[in-house]
Amino acid sequence: xxNAFSPAHLIxxxxxxxxxxxxxxxxxxxxxxxxxxxxPRRPSLFGLQGxxxxxxxxxxxxxxxxxxxxxxxxxxxxxxIGPEKIVAHQxxxxxxxxxxxIDDVMNTHHQVVWENMPILVKNRFYARxxxxxxxxxxxxxxxxxxxxxxxLSYPQLLQFAEQDTPGTLQRxxxxxxxxxxxxxxxxxxxxxxxxxxxxxxxxxxxxxxxxEAYWILTGAGIGACFFWFCQSWVQPPQPTPRKGFTWxxxxxxxxxxxxxxxxxxxxxTVLSPRNLARTLILGTKARHVHTIIxxxxxxxxxxxxxxxxxxxxxxxxxxxxxxxxxxxxxxxxFMEPFEDEDFNQAxxxxxxxxxxxxxxxxxxxxxxxxxxxxxxxxxILGTCGGCIVGALMGSLQWLLLSL
Numbered sequence: 529x530x531n532a533f534s535p536a537h538l539i540x541x542x543x544x545x546x547x548x549x550x551x552x553x554x555x556x557x558x559x560x561x562x563x564x565x566x567x568p569r570r571p572s573l574f575g576l577q578g579x580x581x582x583x584x585x586x587x588x589x590x591x592x593x594x595x596x597x598x599x600x601x602x603x604x605x606x607x608x609i610g611p612e613k614i615v616a617h618q619x620x621x622x623x624x625x626x627x628x629x630i631d632d633v634m635n636t637h638h639q640v641v642w643e644n645m646p647i648l649v650k651n652r653f654y655a656r657x658x659x660x661x662x663x664x665x666x667x668x669x670x671x672x673x674x675x676x677x678x679x680l681s682y683p684q685l686l687q688f689a690e691q692d693t694p695g696t697l698q699r700x701x702x703x704x705x706x707x708x709x710x711x712x713x714x715x716x717x718x719x720x721x722x723x724x725x726x727x728x729x730x731x732x733x734x735x736x737x738x739x740e741a742y743w744i745l746t747g748a749g750i751g752a753c754f755f756w757f758c759q760s761w762v763q764p765p766q767p768t769p770r771k772g773f774t775w776x777x778x779x780x781x782x783x784x785x786x787x788x789x790x791x792x793x794x795x796x797t798v799l800s801p802r803n804l805a806r807t808l809i810l811g812t813k814a815r816h817v818h819t820i821i822x823x824x825x826x827x828x829x830x831x832x833x834x835x836x837x838x839x840x841x842x843x844x845x846x847x848x849x850x851x852x853x854x855x856x857x858x859x860x861x862f863m864e865p866f867e868d869e870d871f872n873q874a875x876x877x878x879x880x881x882x883x884x885x886x887x888x889x890x891x892x893x894x895x896x897x898x899x900x901x902x903x904x905x906x907x908i909l910g911t912c913g914g915c916i917v918g919a920l921m922g923s924l925q926w927l928l929l930s931l
Contacts, residue, residue, distance in 0.1 A: 546925050547724025550750060553921040554720030557754045557914040558713035561906050579905055580701055584690065587697060590901055592682035598894060599886040602676050608882040609801055609875045611669045618665045621865040626661060627654050629861065633853045660827055667824045668862070672808065672817065679813040688807040689798045696797050703789055705902045707782050712758040719757050723750045743926040744919050751918015755910030762899055779895045786895065787887045795880035805866035821862060822855045
């Protein structure tokens, strides 16, 4: 066992160990770059934070303009989800609850009057509500669709998805970059292996095997180049024919997996019916949506006979409170059907297919730009980190040779 680690035995392993150390340096450099984009998760004592985590607004803007807008506008997304499907689902969920909504509002504000009101009068309220509900829901869904691009945008959807479900943006970032970084780490490993062999081939004839400066400086120089080697491997965006086969770069090799996964992820999160509805009703432009819903719900108690009856029973002020409370209750209930998981999955599948077709039609340049957006901000860190890691591995190389 002791002989296995003796200097005489290690000399025979130098042609393997020295390049292997530089290969490990390449692998660690890309792992360090990947880690630096996601950690620390919160600003540390010195204000340091992972680049991606500290630049969410920039990524939201970029993904909105450089990715989502390329796949289609919000009108197309809305049509793919299906306004008629939304209306049918809303009616199926709201009809059974409508009488209960009216009872809750009346019992809250005018319990004595409502409990003593003849059943015939109550039935008039119920019947009118059931008769008008389909038209009101259809009008709401249609008007929301007509005004969608005015009251909603992709940045709002991305921002609300992250706010509602923290980690959504991280999932998109990982999908666009995780496999790429894994491939780049192994690419750097093999580049380091080759560079280590070159190091050894130069050092031996020049009698530099025991020069500490040589190993540290060459190690630092090689380490500083790892990230740039990776960026060159990502390019060019076009396939290159090479003697009977086509050389495909990293972007082209990963596209097939990314296309389907990206479509599924967007349909499940950012562009899902649930996130669409939540952003409309709870987001920054919620006031416009509430105005549309209240306007379309107004006929429910605007009928002359119903209004007169309500004013005679609960008074003019009571009638206003009744109208406002009923509108608020129905506005709140409008969101509930969008929370149904079965509905979200069913419409999400149709949306995922639409997105997959749109993504498949995009040129490689689209995915290249996404990768470039991930890599470019990390270039300085990748260069400096690689230089330090390479210098450390160069020191280990020299220590091995000094045994």
